[in-house]
Amino acid sequence: MMPMKAILLEEAIRAMALVGIVMFGVLPIAYMLGADVSRIAMIALPAALLSFPFTTLIRIRTGSDLRLRTSRGWYIAASVAFALGLSMAILTVITGYASWNQAVMQIVASALLIAVFALVGARLMQLR
Helix, strand or coil: CCCHHHHHHHHHHHHHHHHHHHHHHHHHHHHHCCCCHHHHHHHHHHHHHHHHHHHHHHHHHHCCCCCCCCHHHHHHHHHHHHHHHHHHHHHHHHHCCCCHHHHHHHHHHHHHHHHHHHHHHHHHHHHC
16 A cells, blocks of 8 residues: 555555646637636636545545556557547647648647557556
8 A cells, every 4th residue: 555645645646647638628629619718717627626625535445546548548548639630630620720731730749649648658558
């Protein structure tokens, strides 16, 4: 079982990452789509911060690590990330914020980056 300090530190880092995703991912997209960013921020930021106590309690009670442990998990996470990137590229084209050429380049770049991360992650799982 991991010490309490290590669990708190790991979960604090995860909560900070979620806040970063909200601030640099969700809110700019909401702004591009013309939504009320302040309302979305009032919902998304507390939701990201509330994940900290819940995941901390789950980890303390169960003792599980809550991370990807198999190469199949890495491939599933990569396919979900690619589907989200593809849907965002299509959304930017539909709303008129990007041309088809920009969307295709965004999809190609994200596919390459996601493929590299998935292959490296899956390869590291085999080394365990």
